[in-house]
Amino acid sequence: MIPRGLLYTEWKKNQWLFLLSGILLIAANPFMVYNNYSTYQGCLNNQVLQDCEFTLSYTNGSLLSFSWVVSVVIAVCLMGLERTKGTMDALLSMPYSRGQIFQTKFWLGAAVIVVSQAIGYGAASLLISLLKPSHTYDFDHFSIGMIVISFMAYALLMAAGALTGHIFAQLLTAFTVTVLPFLLIGLPAANLEVVFHLSVGEAFSYFEGYIRTQLFLFLTPIGYVFNNWIRERYFILFISAMMGFIFYLIGYVSFLKHPNERNGRFFLWRKLDRPVQILVIAISVLGFGVISYSITLSMFGYIAGVIIGAVIGFLITYFTIYRKTKHM
Incomplete structure (x- = not known):
């Protein structure tokens, strides 16, 4: 259970961060709909242009694809910044358990990310019903997907922050996790080819086929930074949701069990x-x-x-x- 006093303390301490992040996430999706509508109106007012059509396409992504950046900023401020400034020590000295502190931080930030984007999704849906574009492509899939992916990015950064002692370590650890599967598979394969002139694909045909599939890409967090996931089936989002839950558990256990005395070290x-x-x-x-x-x-x-x-x-x-x- 999250104590009300601790929740209030965290909210007041990061009030402007939460408010600005929430406003940005709420406005992003409706703004895209309105911006496309304004472009369509400009086309109608220009008599030289022909074949004006009001459509909304999320298939190739948009600026909304970078909503996860807000998640990174929130996680860095809640964990890495406090580690670097040393204010985490004061928080841990308060009459709350480590578990309560992490749960409060994590779910307060997660609520800002998820609820804000959900409100923006609803507002964009209302605009679409009012403005009535002739075609809308992948709106629901993209909007819901960005909520899931933003949560995954947030959970990853919070887990990295729970493992490390300052901002740089948090960011570097999180980035390494996003690309680690490629490094662990790609680099050894390349060195085998150089040293033994052995193509991994020729030796392990099943392995080569697995690497070439999009599924391998979506088993790594960095795969969701690009927009290929939008053109995939909906079940792909269950993979990112599961990774987000795993990162949450890692962060919770790390914050609960690891010492804070190594504050300032790369790993606690x-x-x-x-x-x-x-x-x-x-x-x-x-x-x-x-x-x-x-x-x-x-x-x-x-x-x-x-x-x-x-x-x-x-x-x-x-x-x-x-x-x-x-x-x-």
Whole structure:
């Protein structure tokens, strides 16, 4: 249960953030409908132009496709900014449990994101019924989809914020998760081809077919940044909804169990430092090896790239994971 006192405290502390975010999300969808209608009216008033038609197409996306950016901003302000400024310590000293604090933060921000977009969806539906466009394409699918995707992005950033000690770590962790499946599959496959002249597709035909399907794209959060999901079946959104729920659970457990004493460190949980460092170095080695080979087309260049990648990976992890960031 969310305590009313804590809910009021969080609302007052981030009141302008919530209000501005809510207004932006509410207005975005109706504004698109009105903007298309204004363009149609301008066409009618221009006697030179012919074949004017008022249509609404969401098939290729629009500025609304970036509604998830608002989710990122809210999550960063609720978690990463407080970690960086050190105000999270004061909040944790209040007579509330860690679980209550996370639930209040998470669901207050989620309510602003989901309810605001739902109101905008309703307002846009009302405008469409009043203005009566001749054709409307993918309006419901796109509008509902952006609510689900925005929630997924918000849950991902909140989980990253619960794992890390400052804004940069939160953003970098979230971004890494969005592209990690591509790195874990694509880089090893590219290195196998360079070293052994082995095409993964030739060795594992099923694997190649799976990679080529759109389904693999939608199993990664970054796949929803682009507009391809709009032209897919509705069940694709269940995947993003499930990922959002998983990120929520990760964030909740992390906030509940991990210590806050490492505030300012990249990861609050010390046991993550070494495995992540090894993973980053491995990705850096594989990535620089392939890049160097593509430039030099020689094994000497590949080996040089591997060495450079190892050094760069070590330096990156040393100055991010093992160096504490001071409070703002």
